[in-house]
Amino acid sequence: MPAANLPLPFALPAPLDGPNRAPAAAVPHLILPYAAAENAPAVATPQLDALLALLQETERDGQEYDFPIPPHERAVAQAWGLNAAAPAWAAVGAPARLPHAWLTPCHLHAGADQVRLDDPAQLQFTLAEAQALCAILAPWWAEDGLQLQVLSPLLWRVSGAPLAGLSTASLDRVLLRDASRWLPQTQPFQRLHSEAQMLLYSHPFNDAREARGLPPVNGFWLHGAGALAQGPTPIPTPILLVDGLRQAALRQDWAAWQQAWQQAEAGPIAQLLAHVRAGGQATLTLCGEAQALHFKRARSALMQRFQSLFKQKTFNSLRNQL
Numbered sequence: 001m002p003a004a005n006l007p008l009p010f011a012l013p014a015p016l017d018g019p020n021r022a023p024a025a026a027v028p029h030l031i032l033p034y035a036a037a038e039n040a041p042a043v044a045t046p047q048l049d050a051l052l053a054l055l056q057e058t059e060r061d062g063q064e065y066d067f068p069i070p071p072h073e074r075a076v077a078q079a080w081g082l083n084a085a086a087p088a089w090a091a092v093g094a095p096a097r098l099p100h101a102w103l104t105p106c107h108l109h110a111g112a113d114q115v116r117l118d119d120p121a122q123l124q125f126t127l128a129e130a131q132a133l134c135a136i137l138a139p140w141w142a143e144d145g146l147q148l149q150v151l152s153p154l155l156w157r158v159s160g161a162p163l164a165g166l167s168t169a170s171l172d173r174v175l176l177r178d179a180s181r182w183l184p185q186t187q188p189f190q191r192l193h194s195e196a197q198m199l200l201y202s203h204p205f206n207d208a209r210e211a212r213g214l215p216p217v218n219g220f221w222l223h224g225a226g227a228l229a230q231g232p233t234p235i236p237t238p239i240l241l242v243d244g245l246r247q248a249a250l251r252q253d254w255a256a257w258q259q260a261w262q263q264a265e266a267g268p269i270a271q272l273l274a275h276v277r278a279g280g281q282a283t284l285t286l287c288g289e290a291q292a293l294h295f296k297r298a299r300s301a302l303m304q305r306f307q308s309l310f311k312q313k314t315f316n317s318l319r320n321q322l
Contacts, residue, residue: 029283030272031241033072034249036288036319043261045315051273052313055295062291068169071292075285088226099163101225103156108219114178125153144188168225175250288322
């Protein structure tokens with residue numbers, strides 16, 4: 001079952017060729033999340049290697065492995081003019097100046113030495129259940145000046161002044177991992193989290209779920225918190241993030257990860273290569289768990305030939321840098 005989709009403002013990718021191709025002024029941006037990951041197998045990337053031969057590295061984005069925002073989110077945030085270190089995803093498209101955050105209902109599994117955040121998709125949460133749970137929790141949150149709004153079963157928006165300055169970690173950072181260090185440590189969220197656990201422990205809402213063989217909801221994850229003085233300026237660049245790589249890597253399904261690579265090679269990477277070979281400009285971002293490498297088309301044909309002769313680079317030669 002797939003992980004909860006990232007609530008990011010991705011532009012739908014326009015085809016790089018054909019009658020519906022992107023406007024000439026647009027520079028397509030391809031982001032490969034989790035292109036390299038610990039324990040990931042080797043992959044054959046002839047299309048990507050050919051593309052890299054035509055591009056030059058322009059920037060490196062390096063953070064610690066446990067930085068709260070992973071590289072692929074930082075890349076999208078940078079393209080959208082948001083703070084890459086703490087992108088206020090929940091504030092995009094919401095009333096300006098008021099702090100917002102995403103809330104994802106979840107099941108937290110407490111072990112001897114860690115608190116694992118299980119895949120929210122395994123909750124098999126319906127919209128009706130989300131609305132019922134929201135009705136249970138909303139009065140408690142309202143006492144602290146926080147409003148809850150269900151956007152989809154696993155994606156709610158929280159709004160209110162207490163969110164100002166709240167630091168949150170991406171859902172990708174904690175999915176199926178130890179989430180204890182990122183649990184809310186500030187009031188009122190630490191208290192709200194404890195109250196939610198106690199309230200839901202023996203609540204008929206969870207009794208009904210467990211009677212159907214479904215895991216109980218015993219917590220929530222806040223992410224994408226922040227406020228915007230105004231909405232971000234629309235970026236004309238079509239952004240494509242290959243989500244299949246992300247989905248497979250997060251649950252270490254390396255067979256699916258290799259399949260996602262094959263699909264990317266045959267699809268967006270091959271399209272971007274054809275676009276660049278035809279003289280088009282492009283941006284490519286390779287992401288790992290901590291680092292990201294950004295590439296753009298070499299400025300001149302002479303530079304491209306120089307790079308192809310003296311600066312041979314392949315994905316396998318770069319993956320250890322991610």
